[in-house]
Amino acid sequence: MTINQNRIPYRSEVIVIGSGFAGLTAAIECKIQGGQVIVLEKMKAIGGNSIISDGGIAAPNTPEQELIGIKDSAKLMFEDMMKSAEGLSDPEITRIICEKASETYQWSKDVLGIKYMSRIDIFGGHQVPRCYTPDPFSGSTIILKTREKCEALGIKILCGVSVLSFIQDENKRVIGLNVDSNYSLDPDHKKELQQIYASKGIIVASGGYAADVAFRKQVHSDIDDEIQTTNKRFTSAEVLQACMDINAKTANLDLIQWMPWTTNDEIGYGRGGLFGDYIVSSYGILIDSKTGQRFINEQANRKELAEMILQVKDVVGIADERSVLASGWDLNSALQKGIIKKHESISDLADMYKIPEDQLIETLDHYNQMVISKKDEQFNKPIEDWMSSLNAPFYSMRINPKTHYSLGGVVTNVDTQVLDQQGQILQGLYAVGEVTGLTHGANRLGSCSVTECLVMGRIAGQKVLES
Numbered sequence: 001m002t003i004n005q006n007r008i009p010y011r012s013e014v015i016v017i018g019s020g021f022a023g024l025t026a027a028i029e030c031k032i033q034g035g036q037v038i039v040l041e042k043m044k045a046i047g048g049n050s051i052i053s054d055g056g057i058a059a060p061n062t063p064e065q066e067l068i069g070i071k072d073s074a075k076l077m078f079e080d081m082m083k084s085a086e087g088l089s090d091p092e093i094t095r096i097i098c099e100k101a102s103e104t105y106q107w108s109k110d111v112l113g114i115k116y117m118s119r120i121d122i123f124g125g126h127q128v129p130r131c132y133t134p135d136p137f138s139g140s141t142i143i144l145k146t147r148e149k150c151e152a153l154g155i156k157i158l159c160g161v162s163v164l165s166f167i168q169d170e171n172k173r174v175i176g177l178n179v180d181s182n183y184s185l186d187p188d189h190k191k192e193l194q195q196i197y198a199s200k201g202i203i204v205a206s207g208g209y210a211a212d213v214a215f216r217k218q219v220h221s222d223i224d225d226e227i228q229t230t231n232k233r234f235t236s237a238e239v240l241q242a243c244m245d246i247n248a249k250t251a252n253l254d255l256i257q258w259m260p261w262t263t264n265d266e267i268g269y270g271r272g273g274l275f276g277d278y279i280v281s282s283y284g285i286l287i288d289s290k291t292g293q294r295f296i297n298e299q300a301n302r303k304e305l306a307e308m309i310l311q312v313k314d315v316v317g318i319a320d321e322r323s324v325l326a327s328g329w330d331l332n333s334a335l336q337k338g339i340i341k342k343h344e345s346i347s348d349l350a351d352m353y354k355i356p357e358d359q360l361i362e363t364l365d366h367y368n369q370m371v372i373s374k375k376d377e378q379f380n381k382p383i384e385d386w387m388s389s390l391n392a393p394f395y396s397m398r399i400n401p402k403t404h405y406s407l408g409g410v411v412t413n414v415d416t417q418v419l420d421q422q423g424q425i426l427q428g429l430y431a432v433g434e435v436t437g438l439t440h441g442a443n444r445l446g447s448c449s450v451t452e453c454l455v456m457g458r459i460a461g462q463k464v465l466e467s
């Protein structure tokens, strides 16, 4: 180990840990408000899980919704998030996210220059379509735009700098960081230890722990090591652990959200996640391949879906060509890789997954009747106007949930200040994004993390300058 005093600055007003949506938004807002800020990122490239995400953002009461007559409000979104949180979130944080979602979505267009596709999606647990997708489709669109904004504002992002622990003064105020400024994933890399100090505050935006098997095991021992994840493999909990080492309060650490719509036929969220999340959930059906029957409302929230799919085990997601065309998504690359399959007839589909064919025919007939009668008596799936009967040719994918999102993390107040175990403010320390633990409770609704990262990131960037 060596001490390198020169590679990174010794002091800044504000230090942000992590260069995902939450960290970069906090840094931009802080700089716009007149602060001096730097971002530390342990990897050689910026973006964390944010860059591989879909970048979908939820907001109510938008001009896009108004244009097509969708009635929505911050109150309705609040109701949806609170219902899905099952009493395990902080209502005041949720309220702020919902109330500021629309203005922040607009800010992402006006200030960051992000463009969105002309589509509004609905995911399980939202009562109305309110989810917008960046154009081009990917979280990388948002990361590229935030990076451009950082460059334009002169914000330094230092990559390859891993935060190891916090430095506190005699009053327990967090004043600095011990870092390894030569970080790499190679466990034998030569560490360069350095201290860096912040005169106003440190914003933790280090993301989640859904891929950190060792940490996951400590807090959530019933998840099998072999279970796959949608996260990047370096996603880990060391900064969360460092917060815990200085007595930060945590909540919901035993809760990890699953992504129900993925497949073990590829690594990560991959290309199939799009088919599951955006097409099967809205236009298609889930089938237990052993029985050929549906077993759940495909628009149920992610928690209910994942739990049930893991229980049923052999699950196939099915949609048809009309649904795929209506969805507007291009599935070619997933089809070419054999992750999604196309079938010209029910027999082909049944053969592929060894589904009892008679039962599959009955299930599809029953579903098609349901679409006409607009009522799902079995599972109460809302039958919307955009849904149509399912007919050959069909598209299908094996469905296997993966760990996706860390619901637990540090506890903050509405100003993003981290609280200690006694509920007091840990002066000098702020946290935003997936590293926090009281936003989504038992279950995060689709597209609500990006909203959270942007809304709370901006608040952190403002509040840190007040101390």
Ligand SMILES: Cc1cc2nc3c(=O)[nH]c(=O)nc-3n(C[C@H](O)[C@H](O)[C@H](O)COP(=O)(O)OP(=O)(O)OC[C@H]3O[C@@H](n4cnc5c(N)ncnc54)[C@H](O)[C@@H]3O)c2cc1C
Pocket: 017, 018, 019, 020, 021, 022, 023, 040, 041, 042, 043, 046, 047, 048, 049, 050, 051, 052, 053, 054, 055, 056, 057, 139, 161, 162, 163, 164, 205, 206, 207, 208, 230, 231, 232, 234, 236, 238, 239, 269, 404, 405, 432, 433, 434, 435, 446, 447, 448, 449, 450, 451, 453
């Ligand atoms: C495949 C996928 C698709 C998703 N799609 C959506 C979606 O469409 N809509 C939605 O709302 N949510 C989505 N999510 C969830 C959402 O993307 C994440 O919750 C969000 O991006 C987290 O942002 P963050 O800034 O908190 O963390 P991250 O983006 O993970 O950034 C954290 C950063 O901190 C860095 N870091 C960690 N430890 C250290 C350390 N010791 N020192 C220095 N740096 C460190 C990491 O390297 C990383 O770059 C998706 C997630 C995945 C995996």
